[in-house]
Amino acid sequence: MKIRLDIRGRPGRPTRSGRTGAGGGGGAGGSAVGGTETTPGDGYKYHTFTTAGTLEVTGTLDVEYCVVAGGGGGGGYSRGGGGGAGGVVQDSDTFTTNQSVTIGAGGTGGGQAAGFAPTSGGDSTLGVITATGGGSGASGNNIDGAAGGSGGGAGSGGAFGAGTAGQGFAGGTPVGDGACGGGGASEAGSPQPATGGTYSGGKGGDGVETFTGSGVYVGGGGGGGGWSLSGYTVGGEAGLGGGGEGTAKNNLNGSAGTANTGGGGGGGGFWASTQSKGKAGGSGIVIVRYPV
Numbered sequence: 001m002k003i004r005l006d007i008r009g010r011p012g013r014p015t016r017s018g019r020t021g022a023g024g025g026g027g028a029g030g031s032a033v034g035g036t037e038t039t040p041g042d043g044y045k046y047h048t049f050t051t052a053g054t055l056e057v058t059g060t061l062d063v064e065y066c067v068v069a070g071g072g073g074g075g076g077y078s079r080g081g082g083g084g085a086g087g088v089v090q091d092s093d094t095f096t097t098n099q100s101v102t103i104g105a106g107g108t109g110g111g112q113a114a115g116f117a118p119t120s121g122g123d124s125t126l127g128v129i130t131a132t133g134g135g136s137g138a139s140g141n142n143i144d145g146a147a148g149g150s151g152g153g154a155g156s157g158g159a160f161g162a163g164t165a166g167q168g169f170a171g172g173t174p175v176g177d178g179a180c181g182g183g184g185a186s187e188a189g190s191p192q193p194a195t196g197g198t199y200s201g202g203k204g205g206d207g208v209e210t211f212t213g214s215g216v217y218v219g220g221g222g223g224g225g226g227w228s229l230s231g232y233t234v235g236g237e238a239g240l241g242g243g244g245e246g247t248a249k250n251n252l253n254g255s256a257g258t259a260n261t262g263g264g265g266g267g268g269g270f271w272a273s274t275q276s277k278g279k280a281g282g283s284g285i286v287i288v289r290y291p292v
Helices: none
Strands: 029-031 036-038 044-049 051-058 063-067 088-095 099-101 125-127 130-133 283-292
Touching: 029 036, 029 044, 036 283, 063 130, 088 130, 125 283
Parallel strands: none
Antiparallel strands: 029 051, 036 044, 044 283, 051 099, 063 088, 063 283, 099 125, 125 130
């Protein structure tokens, strides 16, 4: 499932800063500096932050923004759930003052033994606007995924982690013995697939396309880990938008979420008597643009 959010200002709509939206018109005579600045010739100037900083605003500036939090880490040990994607907030606003920016780190992946749990992703902020870090995936059977911007995938016998309204979706709910995928910004994570064996990992939920276009997606959930008893199971697929893949192979770990996408980390698998690790979620990003 692929969703593109085309955010446009709506006249008379109260904005997050308490001012009346300008209807997505021009920059209203304002300007800004900060982050990596680009003017690609599409009628907009872009400010991209991959580390903390400040958007320094002069005058009145009508903007669109995309704030993406860090993705949750994938679970490890025995059939780890995929990490939930970092929350994605895309909207418009009018800025008249400087806006501080923080970038959420991706959560750490779960270890190869019980008790080494993964962690959730960090929040990203643009002024008072906050995207919530993705929930970590379950590490082991009968363990729940953590809530977050998008929720972490459940382990076999566990429950999904909830997503945050307007930012992401829940992790998957198990219907068999494989771990579930983490939630993404456009859809929930999945349980194990109908094909590939009852112990296969579920797919991570897909993310959303940013307003930058060109097929740039963020907020993909991590795939769940599988349990490969006889070689026919597979790890969960990564969610579109930077999610990491799960694994079901001996001594192979899940893959990490992609940096600056908020993708959830992939879950580790189980083969014979060998467990594997989950991997880290991807860090977040903040993008601001306005007409020039």
